[in-house]
Amino acid sequence: QLSKRLETAASYVEKGARLADIGSDHAYLPCNLAQKGLIEFGIAGEVVLGPFSSAKKQIAASRLEGTVEARLGNGLEVIESNDRIDTITICGMGGDLIARILDAGFEEGKLDNVKRLILQPNNAEMKLRHWLTDNNFEIMTETILEENSKIYEIIIAEPATEVSKLSSEDYLFGKFLRSEKNAIFVRKWESEIQKYEYILRSLEQSHRDIAEKKAEVLRMIEIIEEEIK
Ligand code: SAM
Structure with missing residues (x-):
């Protein structure tokens, strides 16, 4: 089996x-x-x-x-x-x-x-x-x-x-998967958003100059939200 x-x-x-x-x-x-x-x-x-x-x-x-x-x-x-x-x-x-x-x-x-x-x-x-x-x-x-x-x-x-x-969205999400957009797909990307939000919180606590990295993570969250909204 x-x-x-x-x-x-x-x-x-x-x-x-x-x-x-x-x-x-x-x-x-x-x-x-x-x-x-x-x-x-x-x-x-x-x-x-x-x-x-x-x-x-x-x-x-x-x-x-x-x-x-x-x-x-x-x-x-x-x-x-x-x-x-x-x-x-x-x-x-x-x-x-x-x-x-x-x-x-x-x-x-x-x-x-x-x-x-x-x-x-x-x-x-x-x-x-x-x-x-x-x-x-x-x-x-x-x-x-x-x-x-x-x-x-x-x-x-x-x-x-x-x-x-x-x-670029087809490469990231998969052309067929994003056109079907089933419940598992949405769950996967909701959990990716959570991972990026966690990264964002960790970045905010660091003392280094992180503006560029933060913008990149925020952009990813935006792209995913746009995809599964
Ligand atoms: N394909 C099975 C599955 O999906 O259940 C086993 C996956 S297992 C996590 C990954 C296997 O790939 C390991 O047994 C590892 O030894 C083998 N592997 C890793 N790199 C490889 C390579 N370059 N050539 C052949 N086998 C490789």
């Missing part, structure tokens, strides 16, 4: 995909999809030995050695061209790290045959959206979900010859 977060990410993997799950930890996501017969082949990529061993154990315990392979390596370097990987999932890491992993892999041609990226950043979604559009990946859809009082965004992107133009 996958967590709601991983289940949602997995639901965007097309039937018959050849999947690389990078930072797979226990390989739950590829094993779950393989057990349901939904992927043709899966790689569980891990850079750390402990999680890599967990992935191997999980694959063996699920008797999926023929379909899912655990590989030890940094980011997309575990992907070989004859794996014919067409889908990549990267979940549960910072958006900055995900962007760096994609960037390094892009340079090495690891994304050349990839048809879909399914990304679940824990933060820095804006940075990731910028990486995607800067590198000709169109954001096809996005979703937001809540599990155990935590809110997660999932971004689905596909290669394109030309990508749609996004506004």
